[in-house]
Amino acid sequence: MDKINLLFIVTIISLFISFFLAFFLLTVQTKHKTSNSLFALFLILCAIDSSEPLFNLFMTGPSNLGMFRASFAFLQLPVFYLYVLSVCYADFRLKPKHLLHLLPFIISNLILTPRYYSVDLASKISFLQNRQDMIELQFNHTLINAQIIAYIIAVFLILKKAKKLYLENYSGTSLNAYNWLIQFTGVLTFLYFIAIVKNVFKFSDYPAISEQLKIYGLVLHLLIVCWYLFKALSNPGLFRNVDSKLKLVKNIISEEINNPQLAVNEKEYSEDLLKLKHYMTTEKPFLNPSLTIQDVSKDIAIPVRDLSLLINHKLEQHFYDFVNTYRIESAMEILKDTSKNKVTVLEILYEVGFNSKSSFNTAFKKHTGNTPTEYRKAL
Structure with a gap:
């Protein structure tokens, strides 16, 4: 030819x-x-x-x-x-x-x-x-x-x-x-x-x-x-859009520097942090695989702007990593439970809010240093 x-x-x-x-x-x-x-x-x-x-x-x-x-x-x-x-x-x-x-x-x-x-x-x-x-x-x-x-x-x-x-x-x-x-x-x-x-x-x-x-x-x-x-x-549902009106944390911080009236004091941050942690541990919103910062803001009555600063700036974690930390902790509890030895890793990742094996393995290894399977074997 x-x-x-x-x-x-x-x-x-x-x-x-x-x-x-x-x-x-x-x-x-x-x-x-x-x-x-x-x-x-x-x-x-x-x-x-x-x-x-x-x-x-x-x-x-x-x-x-x-x-x-x-x-x-x-x-x-x-x-x-x-x-x-x-x-x-x-x-x-x-x-x-x-x-x-x-x-x-x-x-x-x-x-x-x-x-x-x-x-x-x-x-x-x-x-x-x-x-x-x-x-x-x-x-x-x-x-x-x-x-x-x-x-x-x-x-x-x-x-x-x-x-x-x-x-x-x-x-x-x-x-x-x-x-x-x-x-x-x-x-x-x-x-x-x-x-x-x-x-x-x-x-x-x-x-x-x-x-x-x-x-x-x-x-x-x-x-x-x-x-x-x-x-x-x-993958017919490829990619979920974000709201273009959302501001990056670095831009919010810049606004606070230029306008001190927008700043939140440390006492308010401490109160908001306690409220956030209590909400995450009692309500377990992280089990929702599509959880957004807007969802959390609505449930605990903290403005999105303040909540974003609290998590992404004060805690020095992206919201994505912050939520995944709770998911991984929950997965670790299941893996430690000897009565759930027959529950597969795939079932666990869905149960704790992940719906991708690759993202679960990546987040788990980042948090523990081991893959879920290695972690279970080491117990």
């Missing part, structure tokens, strides 16, 4: 899976409509970008449609950026200001209008044959490379902040899904890095390397889409 036939096969499979997954995301009944729609759009845009080998099969020469199709690459990362925002924050809504993300796409097409879109076929051919000397193409490739770097950095910054907010306010298993989203973004970063290198070689003395990287990019795109399809089908 020659390279061209392999390229067509990879392209067709990639397009089929991308559009199938996009259709699934757009039609499935879920409360996360915005996130699903944005990711479906991202898949469609990537499919359009990767369809070049198939597109060229039906086009006899350069065309406005072909160039316009290529410019859709400017929309991929802005849509992915909005998707990450919608996944991370439950209160995300698309707003008119988000149309600003269209600017690179619009600019790239506008500068091509005088010497490509509005000229005859012969001029288009000449334009592409002399691509290395065409300032418009050089500008567009520089622009998309800069866009890739800027959006990738922006996405990682969003994920970094979302993780801190999650650890300070939530105790469920969404951290596992968050870690997957980090992995997915990391793989995409590698894919776009290949695209940047490909663009560099396209305007060098080694255009053949650019074509080779294009093939690697198409194969990697197919693998990424297949991976996401597997994850989407095996």
